[in-house]
Amino acid sequence: MCAWSAVHSESVPPSRREALQWLGAVLLGCSLGTRVQAQAATGDEAAFLAGTLSQVLQILGATPAADGTHLTLSVPGFVENGAIVPVEVTSHLPGPQSIYIIAESNPFPLVAQVSIPDGTEPYLATRIKVAQSCNLYAVVNAGGRTYTAVAATKVSIGGCGA
Amino acid sequence: MPDPIRIRALLKGDITDVHVLMPHPMETGLRQDDAGQFVAAHFITEVQIQVAGRVVLKATLGRGVSADPLLHFRLRGVAAGERISVAWVDTRGERRSDESAIQAA
Numbered sequence: 001m002c003a004w005s006a007v008h009s010e011s012v013p014p015s016r017r018e019a020l021q022w023l024g025a026v027l028l029g030c031s032l033g034t035r036v037q038a039q040a041a042t043g044d045e046a047a048f049l050a051g052t053l054s055q056v057l058q059i060l061g062a063t064p065a066a067d068g069t070h071l072t073l074s075v076p077g078f079v080e081n082g083a084i085v086p087v088e089v090t091s092h093l094p095g096p097q098s099i100y101i102i103a104e105s106n107p108f109p110l111v112a113q114v115s116i117p118d119g120t121e122p123y124l125a126t127r128i129k130v131a132q133s134c135n136l137y138a139v140v141n142a143g144g145r146t147y148t149a150v151a152a153t154k155v156s157i158g159g160c161g162a
Numbered sequence: 163m164p165d166p167i168r169i170r171a172l173l174k175g176d177i178t179d180v181h182v183l184m185p186h187p188m189e190t191g192l193r194q195d196d197a198g199q200f201v202a203a204h205f206i207t208e209v210q211i212q213v214a215g216r217v218v219l220k221a222t223l224g225r226g227v228s229a230d231p232l233l234h235f236r237l238r239g240v241a242a243g244e245r246i247s248v249a250w251v252d253t254r255g256e257r258r259s260d261e262s263a264i265q266a267a
Binding site: 044048083084085088103106107108109110111112113114115116117119120121123124125126127128129130159160 | 177190192193216217218219220221222223224225226227228229231232233234235236237238239240
């Protein structure tokens with residue numbers, strides 16, 4: 001079900017309210033994002049405050065195109081509750097250094113980053129909030145290069161209220 | 163004081179499978195309560211995990227991580243009986259750390 005179609009329907013006012021609340025949260029998120037970012041942050045710190053996917057990828061030096069089969073991102077194709085979306089990143093790339101998890105539709109798309117020292121497998125599973133159905137991205141720094149994996153998920157109740 | 167961190171580290175062959183669950187509300191700062199007021203942001207930002215004093219994982223979390231963050235990862239080169247410790251700090255400067263022993267499966 002699309003929240004936007006509900007805005008034009010008189011028969012389901014709760015959905016309209018939800019859609020407006022969601023819109024408000026996103027707009028607030030965007031304005032917060034740009035304001036905090038103006039105070040100048042560097043590297044990963046800036047990436048966590050970036051308000052759009054393209055800003056995050058630019059800061060990380062990554063591209064949105066998935067490359068290769070050495071990096072996999074597993075997410076459920078459909079989740080009922082966007083507040084708890086399991087994600088799993090597995091890398092077979094040599095020289096892994098860090099893993100980033102990104103949700104395109106979130107007000108702050110970069111969700112988490114882990115550093116991988118020697119002796120730790122390039123694998124991470126966690127649970128994230130996803131605002132609405134969108135693409136999720138995993139970015140891995142390995143051997144001085146940046147790699148991207150993409151997976152789409154559909155969310156029936158967005159994770160904004162959690 | 164936040165609830166204790168739950169740590170499960172199981173050694174199977176060469177690989178130690180680690181699950182860490184950190185009870186925490188992970189408020190985004192974007193959620194409104196029933197009265198329409200925004201709930202202040204309050205989320206874990208840094209997590210550091212050590213085995214026998216050596217850092218094996220450092221995580222930076224954003225507000226998009228689900229409440230009660232779960233981290234599942236895998237280690238090589240650790241032995242059953244070694245101590246694994248987990249420490250986090252959140253946006254209010256609150257801290258919590260707990261430790262456990264690596265179990266043989």
